[in-house]
Amino acid sequence: MQIYLFGRLTEIAGNAALISDAADTDTLIKKLHTIYPAMAESTYVIAVDKQVVHSNTLLNEHSVVALLPPFSGG
Amino acid sequence: MSTLNSYDRYHRQIILPEFGEAGQQKLLHAKVLVAGAGGLGCPALQYLTAAGVGTIGIADHDVVTLNNLHRQILYAEKDIGFSKAERAAVALNQLNSQIKIIPYNQKLTTKNALTLLKEFDVIIDGTDNFSTRYMINDACVLLKKTLVYGAVSQFEGQLSVFRNQRDGDVSYRDMFPDPPQEADVLNCDEAGVLGTMPGMIGTMMASETIKLITGIGDSLINQLLTYNMLNNQFYQLNLSPAKHDRSFIPENEAEFLKINYEWLCSTATVEEIDIPSFNNFIDKNNLDVIDVREPNELPGVDEFPNIKIPLNQLASHSAEIKSGTVITFCQTGKRSKAAATILKNIFGTDKKIYSLKGGILEWKKSKL
Numbered sequence: 001m002q003i004y005l006f007g008r009l010t011e012i013a014g015n016a017a018l019i020s021d022a023a024d025t026d027t028l029i030k031k032l033h034t035i036y037p038a039m040a041e042s043t044y045v046i047a048v049d050k051q052v053v054h055s056n057t058l059l060n061e062h063s064v065v066a067l068l069p070p071f072s073g074g
Numbered sequence: 075m076s077t078l079n080s081y082d083r084y085h086r087q088i089i090l091p092e093f094g095e096a097g098q099q100k101l102l103h104a105k106v107l108v109a110g111a112g113g114l115g116c117p118a119l120q121y122l123t124a125a126g127v128g129t130i131g132i133a134d135h136d137v138v139t140l141n142n143l144h145r146q147i148l149y150a151e152k153d154i155g156f157s158k159a160e161r162a163a164v165a166l167n168q169l170n171s172q173i174k175i176i177p178y179n180q181k182l183t184t185k186n187a188l189t190l191l192k193e194f195d196v197i198i199d200g201t202d203n204f205s206t207r208y209m210i211n212d213a214c215v216l217l218k219k220t221l222v223y224g225a226v227s228q229f230e231g232q233l234s235v236f237r238n239q240r241d242g243d244v245s246y247r248d249m250f251p252d253p254p255q256e257a258d259v260l261n262c263d264e265a266g267v268l269g270t271m272p273g274m275i276g277t278m279m280a281s282e283t284i285k286l287i288t289g290i291g292d293s294l295i296n297q298l299l300t301y302n303m304l305n306n307q308f309y310q311l312n313l314s315p316a317k318h319d320r321s322f323i324p325e326n327e328a329e330f331l332k333i334n335y336e337w338l339c340s341t342a343t344v345e346e347i348d349i350p351s352f353n354n355f356i357d358k359n360n361l362d363v364i365d366v367r368e369p370n371e372l373p374g375v376d377e378f379p380n381i382k383i384p385l386n387q388l389a390s391h392s393a394e395i396k397s398g399t400v401i402t403f404c405q406t407g408k409r410s411k412a413a414a415t416i417l418k419n420i421f422g423t424d425k426k427i428y429s430l431k432g433g434i435l436e437w438k439k440s441k442l
Binding site: 004006007008026030037040041043045047050051052053054066068069070071072073074 | 110112113114115199200201202203204207224225226227228230231232248249250254259265267272298300302309310311312313314316368370371405406408409
């Protein structure tokens with residue numbers, strides 16, 4: 001599994017691939033929040049295989065997960 | 075100026091087979107409002123003016139400052155201290171005197187936004203704060219106006235088109251339903267930005283606008299494009315409607331006028347309650363304690379009565395909250411602050427609304 005982080009999330013967790021096993025997005029997010037508590041306080045949208053998801057989504061070893069925070073700068 | 079000169083001016087784009095004279099005519103009849111004449115707005119304005127968009131509105135209440143000039147390259151040193159909207163209009167008129175450029179040297183508010191937006195076909199959001207961005211988004215959804223969205227942070231940018239015309243069209247609220255607190259996300263003033271970054275995204279916003287108006291190419295409707303300048307990566311995602319998140323958007327103009335967007339994005343007015351005060355409250359009547367965490371978040375709370383409404387469902391489930399005093403809590407006290415803000419926005423002064431400081435983690439710790 002690949003995890004892409006954007007914006008400030010890269011500062012929180014670094015740019016490296018993070019976790020390779022999680023059955024679904026809820027599990028993945030819970031794990032990430034445990035490892036990086038600052039992430040739990042961040043706003044972001046979750047995308048699986050380039051599709052933004054709004055509810056728990058199954059993952060497999062080929063899944064690409066992206067976490068994107070909002071930007072306000074103009 | 076004669077038609078011949080117009081033809082000459084736009085010749086290089088008219089000879090594009092997809093664009094042609096028909097495309098040029100569409101641009102000439104189009105009305106575009108650029109909200110925010112800053113890092114994103116400047117390049118967007120310059121290209122739209124050069125391309126011959128017939129009517130361009132510029133809404134900005136700010137003045138040019140020296141630290142704008144590294145990225146807002148429409149302005150010159152002599153413009154420092156003067157209205158951005160007005161100086162931009164002067165510079166753009168020099169670039170193209172054949173089109174109509176209307177400066178609005180005023181802050182966009184709920185009071186003037188709908189009236190102003192109604193005058194235009196496409197709205198470009200180049201503003202620099204969440205409260206204005208959410209307001210513009212909601213106004214565009216209400217008015218069914220297409221919104222070209224762009225935002226930058228440091229070396230990264232985001233771009234999308236919210237068409238707001240058909241069922242299934244997504245808006246900014248489908249990505250980020252509830253406004254983040256301004257303090258949580260750094261803007262360019264705080265985090266810094268390289269001048270070419272908004273230059274690129276603003277230019278792409280102009281491209282998307284021209285594509286929309288002339289009907290060429292594939293638009294970023296229902297898609298989000300991100301660009302990272304440091305590693306040259308583009309990343310394109312499909313967006314999908316988040317049904318319950320629609321409930322955040324005011325249903326009509328009267329409701330829109332009632333929303334205080336600045337309040338929605340500021341933590342300043344949310345009252346936090348500390349653990350000893352909270353413990354005094356727990357046994358009281360006429361109190362609703364709301365757990366705004368997601369259903370599966372731990373630790374569970376059964377020590378006192380509480381209602382579970384995740385943050386992103388709060389607005390649509392606010393009817394479940396009946397008591398006069400409301401205390402929201404989450405893991406650490408941050409989301410509950412946002413929740414309290416949402417509830418304040420709904421209930422105004424009808425209810426006393428607090429957020430539990432330090433969240434349930436601190437509370438549990440105090441009980442050990």
